[in-house]
Amino acid sequence: MTRPRPAALAAALLSACTLTACAGGGGAPAAGRAAGVSVTTSVPAATTEVEAITWNVPAGEPPTLDPARSAIDSVSTVVANLCEGLFTLGPGYRPEPALATSIEHPDPLTYVIRLRAGATFWNGDPVTPEDVLYSVERVLDPKLGSSWIGWAAHLDGITATGDGEITVKLKKPDVVVPNFFAMPAFFVVQKEHAEKAGKDFGTATGGVMCTGPYKVGDWAQGRHITLTRNDAWWNPRKPKVGNVRFTFVTDPAAQAAALAGGDVDGQFNVPRAAHDQLAAKGHLLYGASLATTFLSVINPDGALSDPATRQALHALIDYRGIIQSVYRGTAQPLRALVPPQAWGYGKDVYQAAYDRLPQPAQDLGKAKSLVAGSARAKEKMVLAYTPAIEEENRIATAIADAATRAGMRIELKPLTAEQFGAVFSSPQARAGIDLLLSSGYLDFPEPLAYYQFFTTGNFYNFGGYENKEYDAAIAAALVTADDAARARQVAKAQAIMAKDLVNIPIATQYVNVYYGSHLAGLVPRQSYLNTPWAAGLGGA
Amino acid sequence: MTLTIPALRAATAGRRRRRPLGVTLAVAFLALATVTAVLAPVLAPHPPDATSLLNSLAPPGTEGHPLGTDSTGRDVLSRIMYGARLSLLAPLGVVLLSGLLGTAVGLLAARAGGWADAVLSRGMDIVFAFPSLLLAMLVVAVFGPGLTAPICALAVGYTPFVGRVVRSMAIQEGARPYMECYRVMGFGEWSVALRHLLPNMLPVLLAQSALAFGYALVDLAALSYLGLGVRPPDADWGSMIAEARSAILQGEPWSGLLPGLAVILTVVSVNVLGEHLGGAVSGKQRAGT
Numbered sequence: 001m002t003r004p005r006p007a008a009l010a011a012a013l014l015s016a017c018t019l020t021a022c023a024g025g026g027g028a029p030a031a032g033r034a035a036g037v038s039v040t041t042s043v044p045a046a047t048t049e050v051e052a053i054t055w056n057v058p059a060g061e062p063p064t065l066d067p068a069r070s071a072i073d074s075v076s077t078v079v080a081n082l083c084e085g086l087f088t089l090g091p092g093y094r095p096e097p098a099l100a101t102s103i104e105h106p107d108p109l110t111y112v113i114r115l116r117a118g119a120t121f122w123n124g125d126p127v128t129p130e131d132v133l134y135s136v137e138r139v140l141d142p143k144l145g146s147s148w149i150g151w152a153a154h155l156d157g158i159t160a161t162g163d164g165e166i167t168v169k170l171k172k173p174d175v176v177v178p179n180f181f182a183m184p185a186f187f188v189v190q191k192e193h194a195e196k197a198g199k200d201f202g203t204a205t206g207g208v209m210c211t212g213p214y215k216v217g218d219w220a221q222g223r224h225i226t227l228t229r230n231d232a233w234w235n236p237r238k239p240k241v242g243n244v245r246f247t248f249v250t251d252p253a254a255q256a257a258a259l260a261g262g263d264v265d266g267q268f269n270v271p272r273a274a275h276d277q278l279a280a281k282g283h284l285l286y287g288a289s290l291a292t293t294f295l296s297v298i299n300p301d302g303a304l305s306d307p308a309t310r311q312a313l314h315a316l317i318d319y320r321g322i323i324q325s326v327y328r329g330t331a332q333p334l335r336a337l338v339p340p341q342a343w344g345y346g347k348d349v350y351q352a353a354y355d356r357l358p359q360p361a362q363d364l365g366k367a368k369s370l371v372a373g374s375a376r377a378k379e380k381m382v383l384a385y386t387p388a389i390e391e392e393n394r395i396a397t398a399i400a401d402a403a404t405r406a407g408m409r410i411e412l413k414p415l416t417a418e419q420f421g422a423v424f425s426s427p428q429a430r431a432g433i434d435l436l437l438s439s440g441y442l443d444f445p446e447p448l449a450y451y452q453f454f455t456t457g458n459f460y461n462f463g464g465y466e467n468k469e470y471d472a473a474i475a476a477a478l479v480t481a482d483d484a485a486r487a488r489q490v491a492k493a494q495a496i497m498a499k500d501l502v503n504i505p506i507a508t509q510y511v512n513v514y515y516g517s518h519l520a521g522l523v524p525r526q527s528y529l530n531t532p533w534a535a536g537l538g539g540a
Numbered sequence: 541m542t543l544t545i546p547a548l549r550a551a552t553a554g555r556r557r558r559r560p561l562g563v564t565l566a567v568a569f570l571a572l573a574t575v576t577a578v579l580a581p582v583l584a585p586h587p588p589d590a591t592s593l594l595n596s597l598a599p600p601g602t603e604g605h606p607l608g609t610d611s612t613g614r615d616v617l618s619r620i621m622y623g624a625r626l627s628l629l630a631p632l633g634v635v636l637l638s639g640l641l642g643t644a645v646g647l648l649a650a651r652a653g654g655w656a657d658a659v660l661s662r663g664m665d666i667v668f669a670f671p672s673l674l675l676a677m678l679v680v681a682v683f684g685p686g687l688t689a690p691i692c693a694l695a696v697g698y699t700p701f702v703g704r705v706v707r708s709m710a711i712q713e714g715a716r717p718y719m720e721c722y723r724v725m726g727f728g729e730w731s732v733a734l735r736h737l738l739p740n741m742l743p744v745l746l747a748q749s750a751l752a753f754g755y756a757l758v759d760l761a762a763l764s765y766l767g768l769g770v771r772p773p774d775a776d777w778g779s780m781i782a783e784a785r786s787a788i789l790q791g792e793p794w795s796g797l798l799p800g801l802a803v804i805l806t807v808v809s810v811n812v813l814g815e816h817l818g819g820a821v822s823g824k825q826r827a828g829t
Binding site: 252253256271272273274276277318320321322324325326387390394396397398400401402404412414 | 767
């Protein structure tokens, strides 16, 4: 699943010395290097036990701890340490066994999954196939409104086919589906507990019952959630931190003060403005992300119906200024919607196709010339964005100004958090908007997961993009198991999209994390939202 | 014919007195701000919305940017000059609207008396008890961001300040002999109120308006700071401070401090002027009694 990010996206600022560099360890940066910023791919493991840490969730208090509803950062950051799926994403985003130990794929439509024997819920009850089936079907119930339901577009059925074994049957091949076995779509909750809790499941009253390395110790609403170590976790790599206390400070200045003062030990998505200050205090690390910031065409009938308008927009964006000034070197410009870090396979194929796409660079002369030759390009356009993300506020302002200089008219429309969220679900909320500036990210490295949204009739194809060639390439990729062949199909679709410019990629930002110098063991990765990241933390 | 009350005779005489230095400075600053706002298109060194990302957060004194640039590379001096237009015009709108409404309600209450006075006075009490800024935020929540809705909301919120003063003065003045003279001469109640009573209240209303201008300016700056005021990329001083939040956290505060300073100096100047006017009027009224 891909998700829009309503809160400030993770990104990073020049760090004088990343942990990798200081320790002399770590691997080569996975995403290359921007000016002066190192991407950390490994850190020294935690060596000592720590009784308790305080971790801030900058997106605020999670409204629920129900894994089926963990599609927003505040929920995911906490739930990732409580509940597990059948598989989990390891370093490099490779699937690793979790509540399942193996998977077989006897034919293109069938996945037979062997469950882990001996795994138990926090209350000591064993995990049964019935619990797994209940958890998966719960997500598929439209009444629940889980955003993880999307994986099952081609699902035929899921059944228990033996002692400790379940089988997922598809109606038609869909190579994206196995990625979801490590996502909250397959996070397992105890059936008995969930049924008993009813509508209160996931709340401070009803709680959750999962299997992960931590269990809910205390949830004082409005103040904190404390997780305590699950000593009966099946994984031999036991967490070194006894208690993780989550706080919900949302103000950037207060976050900076709490982190710098040591009141809070760590946080993902540290405000960029505080990076200089915090880099000197503890570990401020940057990781390659699967995130992308881009402009989407929302109204295909107005000024943007003319390809010249879209080309002019592509030409007028100050990519260099955005990377260097707005993201301060902690992002990379993008030639395609899906960032290179999300090429989970067929990297050579993707690289060659990516290199053929035009390098993003501001060319106001070209933009002016395109606008001069198009009557539609001079029509007014409304650019919507969320001012809650300071970086996007600045990008939108710069785009509007550059558009004016190129002879275009862009009216800025800042959206409240509610309005911004509604844009992704309601056509009414998109009325009057021509362009949308937003950020999103993939949960796993499969470019198809994003590109399939732009096929004809897809719910997320807000601009109503229709291109038979594009649809055919995506449809072919979805049924192609061979990595290189699939990459070729996706790259073909990517090239069509880049030519049609139904969206204009801008940048991919690095994910960042800060933790005090007394801690160790956490590498910043996009997968922190779905994997038990706190289990790796401990004393330095 | 308008009879001149003693306070106004004293006011005329007071013009000969030397004006305090603070008042002179306040008037000079307000004049400068007004001229800057009016002539911004001529005086500003850059267009207020011209961005230059690679030149963002340049410090004051940078060549071509005497007061530096903000986080998108816009010239701070130019934005302060253009920002003065909305920052001064919007509170002026609040003051004029609340002045009109308050005067109308106050006069009506005073002249009508009885149950109408009771109803209007209690109505003003209710509005008075409701924080103006909260009222403006509620209105913005309903009608969306922009300056029109907050100006109207603040004007309603400020109406009781004017209305109470007008009502009190109208009742007080209404009992004076010269008002009785007009009635005896056959002038109607409303004619007397509008043509003779109101002009006599103007000095006090002016002093009250000057103070209200300062409050409105701060309230509107606060709304813009919260993102509920002007629409981007338009500039006003409150939105400039809001846009500088992360720069301040980054240790580069000038793009927020300078518009903040403009707000402070304007409010202080207006308050000094308002208090001076109020003091002069009350002193003269005492002299006239």
